[in-house]
Amino acid sequence: MISYDVLIPAYNAENTIAQLIDQIKELNIKPEKIIVVDDGSEDQTPNLIKDKVDSVITIKENKGKGFALRNGFNEFLKSNTSDYLICIDADLQHPVSYISKFVEYAEKRKSKFIIGKRDRKFGIMPFSRILSNSTTSLILSIISNQKIEDSQCGFRLIHREALCKLSLQENGFQLESEMIIKAAKQKISIDFIKIPTIYNGHISNINHLGDTIRFIRLVLSELTGRS
Numbered sequence: 001m002i003s004y005d006v007l008i009p010a011y012n013a014e015n016t017i018a019q020l021i022d023q024i025k026e027l028n029i030k031p032e033k034i035i036v037v038d039d040g041s042e043d044q045t046p047n048l049i050k051d052k053v054d055s056v057i058t059i060k061e062n063k064g065k066g067f068a069l070r071n072g073f074n075e076f077l078k079s080n081t082s083d084y085l086i087c088i089d090a091d092l093q094h095p096v097s098y099i100s101k102f103v104e105y106a107e108k109r110k111s112k113f114i115i116g117k118r119d120r121k122f123g124i125m126p127f128s129r130i131l132s133n134s135t136t137s138l139i140l141s142i143i144s145n146q147k148i149e150d151s152q153c154g155f156r157l158i159h160r161e162a163l164c165k166l167s168l169q170e171n172g173f174q175l176e177s178e179m180i181i182k183a184a185k186q187k188i189s190i191d192f193i194k195i196p197t198i199y200n201g202h203i204s205n206i207n208h209l210g211d212t213i214r215f216i217r218l219v220l221s222e223l224t225g226r227s
Contacts, residue, residue: 002107004084004157005033005076006099008053009068013090014044020088021052023096029103032082035075036090037068055079065154066175070168077164085163087156093198094155102157105193112162112188115180116155116195125197136215140177143219144184149192151177162188174214181222 006024010017017036024034033054038046040062049056057071069087076085086102088094094116102114118125125133129152137151154176166182168175183190 001029002084002103003032003082004086004103005035005080005082006031007069007072007076007085007087008034008036008090009039009065009072009087009154010036010041010045010049010090011039011062011065011068012041012043012045014041014048016092017045017090018048018052020090020092020096021049024088024099027096027099029100031086031099033080035072035080037072039063039065039068064171065173066168066178067171069175070171073163073168077160082160084157084159087154087158089154095196095198098155098193098195101193102155105191106157106159109191111157111191112159113179113183114157114191114193115150116153117150117192118153118195118197132212136177139219140180143181143222144190146184146190148180148190151180153195155195162186170214170218172214173211174218177215178218178222181218 008020021034024031035055035057036049036053037057037059038049039059046058055075057075059068059071084106086099105111106114133150133152137148140148140151162183165186165188166179168178168182170178180190
């Protein structure tokens with residue numbers, strides 16, 4: 001069985017982070033290490049994680065999900081030796097049991113990059129999310145020349161070698177789009193696994209207008225040749 005670590009970017013996640021970590025530790029196919037990046041939380045998140053995981057990266061001020069992920073990627077590449085890294089959000093909107101499905105799929109298909117594909121049906125996912133996800137997925141499909149089925153899902157598995165090839169720069173949620181664009185440039189195929197769509201009342205940190213503008217800026221920058 002392939003080896004993997006789990007990376008959790010967390011911001012004010014005191015209501016869910018301990019339960020998430022406990023669920024990960026109960027998996028049949030366990031990770032080698034669990035890394036949490038505390039992105040300037042102002043609640044009890046730091047106290048809840050300090051004795052529960054293998055590595056905690058503390059960012060004093062909230063810098064954004066992309067910044068947190070990039071710090072986690074650096075830790076994984078420099079200090080850990082597992083084959084794969086799984087990213088999962090801290091809000092329990094990703095089904096932890098599906099981590100095993102990601103690992104099994106990667107081992108069977110020799111996948112380098114896998115993203116969760118949520119059901120975008122109206123009534124399951126909020127309309128604003130359906131609209132933004134459908135639009136960004138279409139744009140990224142055109143740019144990457146492969147079908148991107150869910151551009152915004154943060155539940156992802158990526159191989160160490162593939163991650164090394166991605167020169168990532170974004171600090172916000174748009175980093176997840178940047179990963180797709182940069183992977184396509186490196187001829188890394190992206191696979192998708194169907195996962196349940198879960199909304200548990202957690203307040204999103206997404207700024208729809210601001211992040212839309214940043215997504216447009218990212219796309220224009222990549223199309224005009226930013227490395």
